[in-house]
Amino acid sequence: MARYNARESERHWQKVWDERALFVTPRQPSSGKPKCYVLEMFPYPSGRIHMGHARNYTMGDVIARFRRAQGYNVLHPMGWDAFGLPAENAARDKGVSPRDWTYENIASMRAQLKLLGLSIDWSREFATCDPAYYLQQQKLFLEFYKAGFVYRKEADVNWDPVDMTVLANEQVIDGRGWRSGAIVERRKLSQWFFKITDFSEELLAALDTLERWPEKVRVMQKNWIGRSEGLRFQFQLSNSEKLDVFTTRPDTLFGASFVALSPEHPLAQELAQTDKKLADFIAECRKTGTAEAEIEKAEKLGYDTGLTAVHPFDTSWKLKLMVANFVLMGYGTGAIFGCPAHDQRDLDFARKYGLSVTPVVLPSDADPKSFVIGAEAYTGPGKLANSQFLNGMTVEQAKAEVASRLEKAGTGERTVNYRLRDWLVSRQRPWGCPIPMVHCPTCGVVPVPEGALPVLLPEKIDFSVRGNPLDADLDWKTSVCPSCGEAAVRDTDTLDTFADSSWYFARFTDPASDTPVNKHAADYWLPVDQYIGGIEHAILHLLYARFFTRAMNRLDLVSVAEPFAGLFTQGMVCHETYKDAGGEWVSPDEVEKRDGKAFLRASGAEVQIGASEKMSKSRRNVIAPEEIIDVYGADTIRWFMLSDTPPERDIEWTDAGAEGCWRFVQRVWRLVTEPVSVRITSIDDKPSGNYSGPELQLRRATHQAIAGATDDLNNLRFNKAVAQIYSLTNAISSSDSSDGVIKREALQALVLLLAPMMPHLAEECWRALGHTTLVAEAPWPKHDPALVASDFNTIAVQVNGKLRATMQVLHGTSKEDIEARAMSLDPVVRALDGKAPNKVIVVLSRIVNIVTSAPSVEEKKP
RNA sequence: GCCCGAGUGGUGGAACUGGUAGACGCGCCGGACUCAAAAUCCGGUACCGCAAGGUGUGUCGGUUCGAUUCCGACCUCGGGCACCA
Numbered sequence: 029m030a031r032y033n034a035r036e037s038e039r040h041w042q043k044v045w046d047e048r049a050l051f052v053t054p055r056q057p058s059s060g061k062p063k064c065y066v067l068e069m070f071p072y073p074s075g076r077i078h079m080g081h082a083r084n085y086t087m088g089d090v091i092a093r094f095r096r097a098q099g100y101n102v103l104h105p106m107g108w109d110a111f112g113l114p115a116e117n118a119a120r121d122k123g124v125s126p127r128d129w130t131y132e133n134i135a136s137m138r139a140q141l142k143l144l145g146l147s148i149d150w151s152r153e154f155a156t157c158d159p160a161y162y163l164q165q166q167k168l169f170l171e172f173y174k175a176g177f178v179y180r181k182e183a184d185v186n187w188d189p190v191d192m193t194v195l196a197n198e199q200v201i202d203g204r205g206w207r208s209g210a211i212v213e214r215r216k217l218s219q220w221f222f223k224i225t226d227f228s229e230e231l232l233a234a235l236d237t238l239e240r241w242p243e244k245v246r247v248m249q250k251n252w253i254g255r256s257e258g259l260r261f262q263f264q265l266s267n268s269e270k271l272d273v274f275t276t277r278p279d280t281l282f283g284a285s286f287v288a289l290s291p292e293h294p295l296a297q298e299l300a301q302t303d304k305k306l307a308d309f310i311a312e313c314r315k316t317g318t319a320e321a322e323i324e325k326a327e328k329l330g331y332d333t334g335l336t337a338v339h340p341f342d343t344s345w346k347l348k349l350m351v352a353n354f355v356l357m358g359y360g361t362g363a364i365f366g367c368p369a370h371d372q373r374d375l376d377f378a379r380k381y382g383l384s385v386t387p388v389v390l391p392s393d394a395d396p397k398s399f400v401i402g403a404e405a406y407t408g409p410g411k412l413a414n415s416q417f418l419n420g421m422t423v424e425q426a427k428a429e430v431a432s433r434l435e436k437a438g439t440g441e442r443t444v445n446y447r448l449r450d451w452l453v454s455r456q457r458p459w460g461c462p463i464p465m466v467h468c469p470t471c472g473v474v475p476v477p478e479g480a481l482p483v484l485l486p487e488k489i490d491f492s493v494r495g496n497p498l499d500a501d502l503d504w505k506t507s508v509c510p511s512c513g514e515a516a517v518r519d520t521d522t523l524d525t526f527a528d529s530s531w532y533f534a535r536f537t538d539p540a541s542d543t544p545v546n547k548h549a550a551d552y553w554l555p556v557d558q559y560i561g562g563i564e565h566a567i568l569h570l571l572y573a574r575f576f577t578r579a580m581n582r583l584d585l586v587s588v589a590e591p592f593a594g595l596f597t598q599g600m601v602c603h604e605t606y607k608d609a610g611g612e613w614v615s616p617d618e619v620e621k622r623d624g625k626a627f628l629r630a631s632g633a634e635v636q637i638g639a640s641e642k643m644s645k646s647r648r649n650v651i652a653p654e655e656i657i658d659v660y661g662a663d664t665i666r667w668f669m670l671s672d673t674p675p676e677r678d679i680e681w682t683d684a685g686a687e688g689c690w691r692f693v694q695r696v697w698r699l700v701t702e703p704v705s706v707r708i709t710s711i712d713d714k715p716s717g718n719y720s721g722p723e724l725q726l727r728r729a730t731h732q733a734i735a736g737a738t739d740d741l742n743n744l745r746f747n748k749a750v751a752q753i754y755s756l757t758n759a760i761s762s763s764d765s766s767d768g769v770i771k772r773e774a775l776q777a778l779v780l781l782l783a784p785m786m787p788h789l790a791e792e793c794w795r796a797l798g799h800t801t802l803v804a805e806a807p808w809p810k811h812d813p814a815l816v817a818s819d820f821n822t823i824a825v826q827v828n829g830k831l832r833a834t835m836q837v838l839h840g841t842s843k844e845d846i847e848a849r850a851m852s853l854d855p856v857v858r859a860l861d862g863k864a865p866n867k868v869i870v871v872l873s874r875i876v877n878i879v880t881s882a883p884s885v886e887e888k889k890p
Numbered sequence: 891g892c893c894c895g896a897g898u899g900g901u902g903g904a905a906c907u908g909g910u911a912g913a914c915g916c917g918c919c920g921g922a923c924u925c926a927a928a929a930u931c932c933g934g935u936a937c938c939g940c941a942a943g944g945u946g947u948g949u950c951g952g953u954u955c956g957a958u959u960c961c962g963a964c965c966u967c968g969g970g971c972a973c974c975a
Contacts, residue, residue: 031929244969247894251971258975275975288975328973352973359974366975372891373973447974566970672902672915680902688916691929698930747903751914758914761931824910829956831910858942869955875909879955 032697034661038788042145050804051147055538057101057552064100065553066092067533069561069569070107073133073155074114077140079601079643079681080562082653083669087598087746088560089146090670093784094741096147097808103553105536106141106148108134108155111162111460111525113191113207119459120491126459127485130157140654144662145787147804152539156528161535162461163482164544165528168580170464170475171544177223177579178453180473184292184357185219185452186212192495193456194219196524197449198252198568206568214314220463220521221450224575228253228446230589231574240594242676245566252567254447259431260361261440263287263337265349271295271337274360274445278434279426280367282415283388285378287337287365288330288350292357299333299351306331306351313353328377329353337365340434341416352377360445368405375405388415389423451572453524456496458489460522468509468516477510483518496520529569530576533559533591544585551587559592566597596744599678601669603649605638613648621683640680651681660690663786667692670746670785692754693789696782699761700775700793711798713769722765729759730774731815737781738808746785753781772797780809821873825850827859828879843870850876 045051057063068088071081092104115126134155154161172178186195188205194217199206232253235246258276265271273287289296291313300307309331330350339345347365354373355364368378369387378385385401389410396413412418418426434440454463462483464476476483486504493500498520509516537553538546577591606614606626620629626637643650656665667689673679719727733756740749760774775797783790783803794803823846825833832855837846847868850856860880869877
């Protein structure tokens with residue numbers, strides 16, 4: 029029998045699926061079927077598909093094919109997140125246009141993806157750099173603008189000096205730009221923002237409704253939004269101004285020993301105008317970076333303004349007004365009152381400047397007379413002390429009391445503060461969606477009228493200029509004011525590319541719509557039932573997409589508020605790393621492995637085997653998917669990605685594993701096609717009547733595999749579904765049954781279960797079994813519950829909790845009979861050694877535990 | 891520092907609501923077929939022990955007839971957040 033020729037078969041079946049437009053989802057999906065929208069995070073067209081893509085898209089494809097077989101209307105589209113800096117860098121380095129570079133990459137990546145045999149509806153494909161797409165995005169931007177979800181303001185922003193653009197807070201990691209790794213600088217610029225903070229509360233609250241999201245992602249978003257409840261109130265200052273502060277600990281107000289402003293606080297700035305030393309101090313503070321390490325070792329520094337603040341409950345009590353480097357302008361009001369006894373930062377500060385430290389919350393076990401604060405602030409619960417009318421209250425009671433008194437006095441208000449800040453979306457980059465705004469000297473900022481859209485990018489972008497090429501392109505930049513008709517200039521910034529990916533899933537539901545979203549189509553398909561991608565987007569993309577969906581929902585463009593009902597974050601693909609004697613990274617294809625050691629293929633010199641790490645160019649441990657497809661075929665790589673490792677964990681690519689997958693492909697093919705004494709019968713034959721012996725055994729294995737694999741796929745446990753299929757394969761090849769009908773039933777089930785995972789092999793086997801239809805169109809097999817439950821149970825027999833024997837017991841046997849049988853077993857008799865059982869526990873169909881005596885104290889000790 | 895998650899054979903990993911720890915894969919060992927090899931097939935494979943048996947799920951303790959699973963403390967690794975008042 030000929031070996032399975034993956035290359036030929038895969039090409040053939042891909043052509044057949046394509047010709048029959050099998051995966052093209054109709055515009056009018058058949059009614060009466062449930063819908064299922066399966067989506068993987070769309071790729072950036074870097075030029076090549078990597079193993080991470082292969083894993084991601086294989087998982088999505090398995091779900092899409094599985095749901096299709098189960099009778100769902102499935103939507104499974106693909107597109108390209110096509111704006112972004114790599115295209116600009118390529119353009120600058122190679123002198124090509126970013127557009128050509130991007131579309132060429134898309135063409136080659138599309139071809140590579142198609143080799144994987146994915147069940148994708150390619151008729152819905154688009155790239156975010158298509159003018160047809162960004163036209164709709166500009167419309168959406170203007171709708172957001174009209175609704176007040178977009179605004180422009182001057183603010184201190186994060187400037188990435190390498191990528192030459194501003195960045196959103198989410199894109200600054202440890203003080204560095206997320207792409208370039210450059211330390212970001214602070215600049216005061218006028219920029220566009222999306223008002224994501226309007227949605228803080230609902231973005232937070234709705235996290236609890238996202239039951240099919242990983243807990244981890246929900247926690248990360250929760251922390252990022254950072255809700256804290258507290259009190260905002262006013263201090264009367266000695267210069268007769270008023271100062272707003274925010275606190276989460278109003279209960280500690282009688283422990284206050286100073287009031288502090290952020291160096292960036294307007295009042296601090298104002299005072300600095302007439303106070304040279306303060307101006308110097310503020311300048312000094314600005315120098316401190318925002319990187320983690322710097323903050324860690326940064327000393328608490330303060331400057332006494334000479335002003336004082338009046339304590340809200342005691343007009344004779346004056347608190348020093350300081351400017352302190354650790355007070356952030358971006359949180360709360362940019363001003364605080366310091367209570368050193370109960371806040372570590374305030375304590376460090378107070379010790380340095382000799383300010384008073386009065387404990388006002390005492391732990392329940394503390395002696396009020398002797399309780400003092402040492403080097404550590406006390407932040408735990410307790411009773412109030414040294415606090416006039418608050419004395420004796422709990423922290424909660426005192427918080428409420430202070431809040432209501434200040435609210436009554438009209439100088440305070442209970443508020444909720446969020447860490448989340450508005451999303452800065454302006455980018456000083458030319459390869460992005462132009463912001464459809466015009467700046468007119470007389471009318472100010474004016475939106476481009478819808479009829480004048482799209483604002484197209486220029487045909488040619490000149491990268492030789494300094495700064496943003498769009499800004500330097502006078503032809504492009506020069507425009508007229510839509511309002512007064514006079515000369516004006518375009519906004520030369522483009523939108524953050526994360527905006528592009530914040531609504532593409534809605535666009536896929538009708539990519540030809542002449543409005544951003546066809547509400548009818550979107551309402552049918554949304555939310556995405558299963559979204560799959562990397563954990564690295566836990567905050568960035570996933571938070572932005574949630575915001576966009578909510579904003580679109582408020583504008584009645586879509587009915588859903590949440591875009592992704594189910595989210596799955598898959599692990600990375602790793603590979604061993606190698607270093608030569610000189611410490612240089614060595615690529616796996618230069619390496620030969622023998623006896624657990626690695627040698628250079630060329631010279632035979634031994635190389636050091638390092639840790640398994642994420643495949644990356646810098647470590648040279650990349651395996652290209654197309655090379656594997658070329659040797660073994662797509663089904664092998666797909667099977668590898670699904671086997672063994674749970675999908676959320678990192679998987680290690682190994683040659684041995686790949687060969688094992690390839691051997692399994694051949695094994696299935698042999699099993700289906702090899703000549704056997706019992707020729708499997710016609711496709712219409714179905715098992716009937718009662719079977720026993722090997723026939724019953726094989727039928728059981730078949731139906732258990734169907735039940736198990738179905739359950740595993742429903743729960744995205746691909747590795748376990750794979751194990752079920754292996755078990756069924758073993759059962760078929762070792763079966764003694766000579767009944768062709770039973771064998772056909774088993775083989776068909778095997779092929780059907782295999783179909784979502786190894787679709788090409790499955791088609792080939794399906795045909796070999798005599799079918800003229802496609803397995804891709806065959807319904808998912810159903811198990812017979814009677815065959816999954818066995819008549820017999822294997823019951824474990826323990827003596828004093830230790831396993832001594834097992835026995836086969838007919839279903840329905842009484843406890844008494846089970847106990848009697850257990851007692852008569854040889855190993856049990858031996859273990860009992862004449863002792864009478866004290867107690868016998870019988871759990872039907874599971875276990876018998878014979879206890880001779882309650883373990884004495886001695887016995888329990890080791 | 892705070893918040894998550896994970897520690898199981900040589901290895902990737904199974905074990906449903908506490909009930910036979912190690913399914914399934916990889917690797918390894920032995921055998922068959924072969925002149926030989928590849929491929930394939932059969933058997934074995936947690937550890938100690940000839941066996942009976944004993945020991946084993948990061949460590950220590952607890953609850954229980956029974957704990958990988960529940961509780962407490964700790965150790966290690968991974969991830970996230972971090973001057974957020």
